[in-house]
Amino acid sequence: xxxxxxxxxxxxxxxxxxxxxxxxxxxxxxxxxxxxxxxxxxxxxxxxxxxxxxxxxxxxxxxxxxxxxxx
Amino acid sequence: xxxxxxxxxxxxxxxxxxxxxxxxxxxxxxxxxxxxxxxxxxxxxxxxxxxxxxxxxxxxxxxxxxxxxxxxxxxxxxxxxxxxxxxxxxxxxxxxxxxxxxxxxxxxxxxxxxxxxxxxxxxxxxxxxxxxxxxxxxxxxxxxxxxxxxxxxxxxxxxxxxxxxxxxxxxxxxxxxxxxxxxxxxxxxxxxxx
Numbered sequence: 001x002x003x004x005x006x007x008x009x010x011x012x013x014x015x016x017x018x019x020x021x022x023x024x025x026x027x028x029x030x031x032x033x034x035x036x037x038x039x040x041x042x043x044x045x046x047x048x049x050x051x052x053x054x055x056x057x058x059x060x061x062x063x064x065x066x067x068x069x070x071x
Numbered sequence: 072x073x074x075x076x077x078x079x080x081x082x083x084x085x086x087x088x089x090x091x092x093x094x095x096x097x098x099x100x101x102x103x104x105x106x107x108x109x110x111x112x113x114x115x116x117x118x119x120x121x122x123x124x125x126x127x128x129x130x131x132x133x134x135x136x137x138x139x140x141x142x143x144x145x146x147x148x149x150x151x152x153x154x155x156x157x158x159x160x161x162x163x164x165x166x167x168x169x170x171x172x173x174x175x176x177x178x179x180x181x182x183x184x185x186x187x188x189x190x191x192x193x194x195x196x197x198x199x200x201x202x203x204x205x206x207x208x209x210x211x212x213x214x215x216x217x218x219x220x221x222x223x224x225x226x227x228x229x230x231x232x233x234x235x236x237x238x239x240x241x242x243x244x245x246x247x248x249x250x251x252x253x254x255x256x257x258x259x260x261x262x263x264x265x
Contacts, residue, residue, distance in 0.1 A: 027265065031265055034265070035265055039263075040263055040264070040265045041260065041263040041264060042260070042263065042264040042265070043264065043265045044264060044265065047265050
């Protein structure tokens with residue numbers, strides 16, 4: 001998938017464990033883990049807003065576009 | 072939300088009822104199949120419908136026919152065999168219909184009405200209804216024809232065609248299966264959206 005998440009990088013930068021972020025944004029650890037591993041197909045703006053607020057970052061810090069190698 | 076809980080409870084109750092119907096159909100289909108084998112092994116001379124002053128028959132569930140003249144003893148074996156074979160096929164089709172229906176009700180009870188398998192279940196039910204639309208009237212006609220022939224009832228013939236209600240229901244179930252397939256796709260999209 002061309003859009004990849006850098007959530008693990010941001011969590012490491014902020015020194016925040018995944019379950020703490022899950023509590024702050026009111027999303028289950030399983031779903032956040034799916035987001036971290038790229039298994040999620042789409043993300044709502046409201047969810048992105050909550051994550052950015054919790055991590056004090058910009059959407060561009062969490063989401064990155066990479067051209068497919070196959071193309 | 073309260074209405075949804077009531078709806079789920081209703082689905083749960085119906086699931087149990089349909090499961091009972093399913094197992095009853097399986098048992099009855101089995102009994103009819105065994106009965107067919109048993110009757111087939113009995114000599115025709117042992118299953119006799121003796122002479123009687125009058126015999127009341129319902130040939131199609133609506134019209135009752137009285138045979139007033141005394142009958143000479145006649146073997147009822149062909150009629151019994153036809154009834155048992157038709158019933159066995161009928162109960163088997165019912166069982167095949169109730170099983171996917173029970174599965175659908177279970178997913179509704181578990182708050183997953185658009186589970187991927189439900190579209191396949193509805194397709195199966197639609198196909199069974201289409202098959203039943205041909206078999207139902209054919210089986211009934213076969214039983215009636217056997218009765219008419221065996222009892223030599225004069226001036227009555229058999230006419231049969233497609234069961235239109237079952238045919239339309241089958242087609243509607245197939246359309247509904249397509250709707251549920253799209254619903255399942257939408258559910259998957261929602262589930263994989265954070």
